[in-house]
Amino acid sequence: MDHFQYRDGVLHAEDVPLPAIAEAVGTPVYVYSEATLRRHARVFREALSAVDRTHFAFAVKSNPNLAVLRVLRDEGFGADVVSIGEARRALAAGMPAADIVFSGVGKTDDELAEAVEAGIGQFNLESEEEGVELARIAHARGLVATAALRVNPDVDAGTHDKISTGKADNKFGVPFHEAPAIFTRLAALPGMNLRGLAVHIGSQISDLAPSRAAFAKMGGLMRDLRAAGHAITHMDLGGGLGVPYRAGEELPTPADYGAMVAEVTADWDVTVMFEPGRVITGNSGVLVSRVVRVKRGANHPFVVVDAAMNDLARPAMYDAWHDVVAVLPTGGKTTANVVGPICESSDTFAKNREMDAVATGDLVAFRTAGAYGATMANTYNSRPLVPEVLVCCDRYAVVASRIDPATILAAEQVPDWL
Ligand SMILES: *Cc1c(COP(=O)(O)O)cnc(C)c1O
Numbered sequence: 001m002d003h004f005q006y007r008d009g010v011l012h013a014e015d016v017p018l019p020a021i022a023e024a025v026g027t028p029v030y031v032y033s034e035a036t037l038r039r040h041a042r043v044f045r046e047a048l049s050a051v052d053r054t055h056f057a058f059a060v061k062s063n064p065n066l067a068v069l070r071v072l073r074d075e076g077f078g079a080d081v082v083s084i085g086e087a088r089r090a091l092a093a094g095m096p097a098a099d100i101v102f103s104g105v106g107k108t109d110d111e112l113a114e115a116v117e118a119g120i121g122q123f124n125l126e127s128e129e130e131g132v133e134l135a136r137i138a139h140a141r142g143l144v145a146t147a148a149l150r151v152n153p154d155v156d157a158g159t160h161d162k163i164s165t166g167k168a169d170n171k172f173g174v175p176f177h178e179a180p181a182i183f184t185r186l187a188a189l190p191g192m193n194l195r196g197l198a199v200h201i202g203s204q205i206s207d208l209a210p211s212r213a214a215f216a217k218m219g220g221l222m223r224d225l226r227a228a229g230h231a232i233t234h235m236d237l238g239g240g241l242g243v244p245y246r247a248g249e250e251l252p253t254p255a256d257y258g259a260m261v262a263e264v265t266a267d268w269d270v271t272v273m274f275e276p277g278r279v280i281t282g283n284s285g286v287l288v289s290r291v292v293r294v295k296r297g298a299n300h301p302f303v304v305v306d307a308a309m310n311d312l313a314r315p316a317m318y319d320a321w322h323d324v325v326a327v328l329p330t331g332g333k334t335t336a337n338v339v340g341p342i343c344e345s346s347d348t349f350a351k352n353r354e355m356d357a358v359a360t361g362d363l364v365a366f367r368t369a370g371a372y373g374a375t376m377a378n379t380y381n382s383r384p385l386v387p388e389v390l391v392c393c394d395r396y397a398v399v400a401s402r403i404d405p406a407t408i409l410a411a412e413q414v415p416d417w418l
Contacts, residue, residue: 002283003033004367011327011365015394018288018327022363025387025398028289028307030374032063032399034071034392036284037370041075044276047258051265051272057101059239059277060086062371067390067399068281069093078121080239080275084111087120097121101236101275103150103200105171112137116145122273123147124198124236126173131186131194139191148196148236149186151179151221153214157202157240160318166201166214173199176217183225195231196270197222200238203278208252208260211240215264222268236273237261243282245321245368254279278371285370287312287386288327291362292341300352301336305364308340309347310380312366312373316346323367324355332357338364342381374400379408 003014010017013031021031041056048054057080058072064086069079070093078099079090090100097119105126107115112130115123116138125131125147138145152173155166165172174182179197187194201214215237222232242251265272289307296302314320324338334357338350349366358364377386385403389396 001039002036003039004036004286004365006329009328011325013286013391013396016391016396018286018365019363021389021391021396022288022290022327025389026402027363028287028305028311028386029402030285030287030369030386030388031396032065032068032281032285032370032388032390034390037068037071037280038075040280040284041072041077044254044274044279045076047254048261048272048274050258050262053271055099055234055271055273057099057273057275058280059275060090061375062277063281063285063373064089064375065388065390065399066093067397069095071390072280080277084114087115087118091118101273103198103275109133109137113141116141116143121146122195122234122236124150125186126150128174128182128186131182131192132189135186135189135192137191139189144191144193146193146195147186148198148234149174149179149183149194150198150200151176151218153199153201153217155201155210155214155217157205157210158207159202159204159240159242162318163203164201165203166199166210176221179221180224180228183230184228187230196234196236196273197225197232198236198238198273200236200240200275203240204242205240206242206251208257211237211257212260212264215261219264219268222270233270234273235265235268235270236275239275239277239279241276241279243278243368243371245323247323280371282368282371285368285373287322287366287369287373289364289366291358291360291364293360294336294358297337301334303336303338303358303364305338305340305349307349307366307386308342308381308383309344310342310378310383311340311386312349312369313376313378314372315349316344317376322349322369324350324353325365325367326356326358327363327365329356334358342383379403379405382408
């Protein structure tokens with residue numbers, strides 16, 4: 001459930017009509033609903049309430065906006081970060097360092113050092129080499145780094161190839177059969193407090209069976225490590241739960257996921273950690289765009305909008321579906337292609353799509369754009385960086401300004417030999 005609803009024929013974000021934001025801020029613009037963010041955070045936490053000890057680390061990469069992070073901090077969430085830049089954001093939003101998990105396959109020595117000094121709560125190690133480096137960096141500073149070993153369970157999450165992370169040939173984690181030996185070697189290093197295991201098999205997961213299989217495998221590994229004398233106090237089950245992108249699409253709910261996790265982890269006696277991203281932010285945002293013109297096509301018209309693949313990359317990158325709706329629907333329907341102005345055929349949001357009839361100047365909204373939307377935006381074709389707005393009841397605020405191409409141009413120089 002989200003708080004983007006029609007009232008008197010106008011699409012609203014909570015109590016704010018979207019045309020008011022489009023007028024004041026311009027288009028394209030991302031609009032987030034604070035009530036939806038809070039609701040999703042609470043629903044997810046509630047779904048895991050049968051698990052004794054839990055820790056929730058919001059996956060910052062899904063939506064790193066400072067105001068979004070502040071809302072989630074308010075909801076008691078820590079952060080899962082994959083770069084020092086994301087760690088700085090989480091800290092800037094007021095999240096305690098101890099509540100931050102540092103994931104990512106290519107953490108540099110500089111990043112590890114800064115994170116160790118900041119007191120980051122847990123490093124999810126992606127390789128033995130990284131663990132050795134982390135222990136050396138911490139020990140040299142008279143510190144001890146707390147860590148978990150990320151294991152690749154060799155389970156196919158059944159999602160899009162580009163967002164699948166738990167198969168043996170994916171770059172993430174250490175191979176399952178090597179994990180006990182690597183764990184034993186790393187746990188013995190000075191500067192290292194290796195307290196658990198981590199797993200994350202992919203994103204937009206629509207079937208719980210692969211997750212259940214992966215978690216069960218991790219439980220077995222945990223028991224083997226305990227039998228070998230290791231103290232395992234934390235198990236990080238990652239993120240990945242999918243959200244419906246199409247009206248009427250049926251996916252496992254947080255409650256289904258929670259019941260599965262509670263069952264698999266019932267006798268684990270650990271703090272179970274979660275890294276949800278999309279399930280918190282996905283339905284909390286829309287991308288509002290204006291129709292530049294409607295152009296005749298060979299089969300169907302092209303609805304050319306002022307948003308493009310640089311603002312919302314998911315359709316071009318993952319063939320992702322976003323519902324496109326008129327902000328002020330007339331009741332008429334059409335079949336059309338929705339495209340952006342960028343000079344690439346991949347700049348296509350929808351093909352042969354049955355949708356609301358729209359005309360030049362009309363506003364449209366791309367739904368479920370709160371996750372992996374603005375965070376992937378760029379300035380390709382010398383377009384501005386898209387702004388973001390947060391709505392709370394009848395108030396709204398710009399939480400990321402539009403960055404003009406002139407600002408980008410000002411950061412470039414012609415060398416003196418030209
Ligand atoms: C991307 C990612 C997540 C979040 O994935 P969602 O599908 O957005 O829930 C969690 N953990 C790790 C390690 C990730 O890379």
